[in-house]
Amino acid sequence: MSLPSEVEVLVVGAGPVGLVAAITLKKFGLNIAVVDRDISNRNGSKATVLHIRTLEALETIGMVNIMVEHGVPTNGIRFTGGSNKLFDVDFSLLNEQTAYPFAVMIPQQQVEALLRKKLKEMGSEIIVCPEVTDYFYDDEKKAIRVVLADQSVIWTQYLLGTDGGRSTIRKLANIPFQDPQTGIAYEDKNSLGQTIHFALADVSFEEPLLFARDYPTFCLDPFLVCTPVRPLIPQQTETLCRIVLGTLKHIEVPQSPSKEYLQAELDRRNPFKERLVIKEVFITSRYRVRAALAETYWKKIGNGHVLLAGDAAHVHSPVGGQGMNLGICDAIEVGHAIRDHIEAKRTLSNGSEGSDLDRILQGYAEERRNIGVKVLALAKRLTRMVTWNYGWRRVVRNVVMRVAGFFPSLKKAVAWRVSGLGNGVLRTQRT
Template sequence: MPLSGATQVLIVGAGPNGLACAITLATLGIKATVVDERSERPYGAKGCLIHARTMEVLKTIGISDNLKDIGIQSKGIVFFGAANPILNVDIAGLSESATEFPYILLTPQSEAERVFEEFLIDRGVEVIRNRKVIGFRESSEEGLRVYLEDGSSVIASYVVGADGARSTVRSLAGIPFKDPSSNVMYDENPSSASFMLFTLADVVLNIHSSIHIPRDAISWHLNGRIMFCPLELPEKLRHFDAPGSSFWRIAIAIPPKSATIPPRHPDQVYLQNEIDIRKPWKESVHLDHLHTAATYRVRSAVAETFFKSVGNGKVLLVGDSAHVHSPSGGQGMNLGICDAVALGRAIAQHIESGDDAIFIDYSSRRKEIAMQVIQATKRMTEIINIPNGWRRRIASILMYAANWITPIRRKIAWRLSGLTYR
């Protein structure tokens, strides 16, 4: 059914960021229209960590309780050198006065989206799918006329770009999107040899009982450049629920100028071979089933501004539409959700006052945090990227020493959890 008429707020993109913005507006009595070009909610190896600060923000819009029971409450991240742990980022060790949510919630992004969408539907807001935005222009009425691929259009006072790193909304608004270090535009395509690659996969593993892998924390094996994150077994994979088998997100880092480039969608043979080569443990680990996998190029970019007036309409950006960075530390979905809640409140305030200073402040504050996250994830990626040998041994010694210095260990936990961005 074609979209027509007018809406106060049009949110383009029904990922966690677009949905969180719509929920925030709904709690403030503003009903947004949410469109997405996809026909159904996707499942893929995307975000799977929800940090403490994000849970705090979600509590303010009444949805944190809906999330707590859909995943694993992880104690934190354990970094391994060879077979032994060298640094334990202990989120569970944060005091009760630090946060109500002293854990990392491990759940696939698709599950968070499901919870968000059900929450919205209960409040009379539905995601309108198969609706691809292809253009907009100033309307003679209040706002922008937004055109969709099916030939329909809608007038909106506020257009929110929550449509990812290749954002159509950002592109139509003419907002530059560049790497803050190199000033290279995101849409430019330099040689893949200059980028680190990450293969992310959701898999069922059969792990020998002698392997002491944490089942309540994320494990980063730096010598092998491979990560293991425990997840709850999806309902559709219950037939794999057997002794020794469990469900995991794995991340495999491939440094720049690597001799081998992974396929865009790796198969089970490729992933098993990579696990065997990287040898996170002496005993073998068997990959019983590949659920989903994809390879991503690690790039950083930030929009010049997260807000732009177009005629008498307002264009606003959240999440990957506004910033992208390394997946190290699982900050992407978290930063985007916090953007979205802040933007929902800013839109409500602007509806009330009409003062563009509200959006200028939103853009400035959220961009400042995005820049901090980009720098932090770049540093973590550099640590992962250190080649084995004497440099890796020195890095491991320094990390092991940091593990015994409480203020340093606490500072790392504070930043990883997002609490530092309050």
């Protein structure tokens, strides 16, 4: 697809968040383009779970059934200490609150592939082009001039940055990106040695597979997660497992953990009597936990608008599987906010802009940022909790978790929070 010279909305970044935003905007019949500098290397599996609020969000763009079909629905997540059950997060307890009282285990690259297909069916495709390097508001043209690395230009009124944690769109808008609790900036590499590191890998195991095939298991002593997912290639029949191994501060994880590294770490952590043997490693990665939130998700430049969604607006620990979920909900919400803003502008006879109108975009920015603050805090709490593997903290944590399991209202409250339902209803659910 070739680069248009002008669009109403330009989406920069075609990860899951940019794709969902593009589909939402396209559904409203808006003139959009979605650009990305590189979609060839999207194999590294990152997120693996879609939570309830995200499924509800995906329903608004007709994408929920297909995600369920390609994923593995699960009633919950099991936490264990060694091989003993500590606590079940049970989403089925929410069956009166939602049409989808379950989570879906599905690799992020599968989610993206399905979204790309949908966008294509709607008559749009990702434009793979040199990266966006600059933009500014042009008073004469009354539009944002977006410049790519090869100096080609696209004009737009709404520039949506869904370009990930290192977002160029956010940086060029001079929007600070830091941990709201500590004030540490995302770019501050010195803090990395102080954080928790995770080794992640998609692997198959020699039989018997000792983990459950129908729900994720979080072993806490020491930290090891296994989320079973369907293989991406239909010919491959064996269950794949996304394993996550957490290490404490100051212990470096290699950038691409090898099979030997993963097997040795598994052997150290194996909660079962039998040995877990990795058969094949498909993808590996490392995640060094940092938390950061954009100071604002919306900035007006001239009469144009710069908006942020997804990792461009927030990054945090993967524990709890909230990152992609939060981003997809942002994407639906920003799509609605932009549509509402455009419609309100059109109904103004003189076509002028004003602060009343801007409240629509400001509303998006404030609501979603407030939710971002809550989710960052939740991810931090969960990360702390799962890495208390030594001394009295471990003992207290395990007792509290065991006891909590006897209180249905407490169990429901945890499911409510983890599922994203605790983040409040979406704009679409209000109208």
